[in-house]
Amino acid sequence: MNQVYILYICLCLLAITIVGIYFGFSAPVFIVLLILTIIFGLILFSSMLYSLIRIIKEQKMYVPYVPTRTSTVKAMIDLAKIQEGDNVYDLGCGDGRIVIEASKIKNTKCIGIEWRKDVYFMAKISNFLKKGNAVIKNGDMYKLDISDADVIFTYLLTNAMDRIEEKIINECKDGTVVVSHGFQFKTLDLIEEVHVDRTTIRKYKLNKKI
Numbered sequence: 001m002n003q004v005y006i007l008y009i010c011l012c013l014l015a016i017t018i019v020g021i022y023f024g025f026s027a028p029v030f031i032v033l034l035i036l037t038i039i040f041g042l043i044l045f046s047s048m049l050y051s052l053i054r055i056i057k058e059q060k061m062y063v064p065y066v067p068t069r070t071s072t073v074k075a076m077i078d079l080a081k082i083q084e085g086d087n088v089y090d091l092g093c094g095d096g097r098i099v100i101e102a103s104k105i106k107n108t109k110c111i112g113i114e115w116r117k118d119v120y121f122m123a124k125i126s127n128f129l130k131k132g133n134a135v136i137k138n139g140d141m142y143k144l145d146i147s148d149a150d151v152i153f154t155y156l157l158t159n160a161m162d163r164i165e166e167k168i169i170n171e172c173k174d175g176t177v178v179v180s181h182g183f184q185f186k187t188l189d190l191i192e193e194v195h196v197d198r199t200t201i202r203k204y205k206l207n208k209k210i
Contacts, residue, residue, distance in 0.1 A: 006044045007121060013037040048117070065094050065119045068155060068181060073098050075196045076153060079203050080179045082108060086150040089113070091141040091164060096123030098153050100132035110134040113141045147171045155181035162186070174208040 017033045025033075068076075076098060082088060084107045090099035093112025100123075103110035112134055114120040120138040127134050137144070142163060146152065149172050154164060165185045168178060178188060180202050188204035 010040045072197050080151045087148045088151045089149045090153040099134045103132045103134040113137045152178045176206040178204040
């Protein structure tokens, strides 16, 4: 069962249990709800532990969730110079703050992908509360089709940057803009650097012309 669905069930059962305490559900009903909450909680924990072990075994190059400051988000979007109609991707979108903000630009198609289900869940909620138009996906950023990308945002570690750079070069079209928070690409053409919040954001462009 999908971990997000299990989380939904756990939250619903917990909410019902709290309501039951307030309204004075009978002891048998309360015990059943509590047992179900514990069971689904254990299922969720086991599922997440299994996913973590599988990731470690497969040596996938994922990165930890580190939120980007609001001022840096604004600077990255300004640096990208997103145009109306652009396809925008955030690879490893975290709680979605960059791709959600970018989705407010008229007629853009903005997609964020996040591998951690708990953080993905946060991004979905944030997208709803902030009235964003982003599409938030839970999955593997290395397997996502980004061939139609006009703009790509990244905030990754060095090993992940190398793998993502190879993916961008192989899949994306000439002229694709890539904006990176903190870490550098080795091959893409560096267009501009901006220093903000004691970090550096860099704008690259894919140049396939010989």
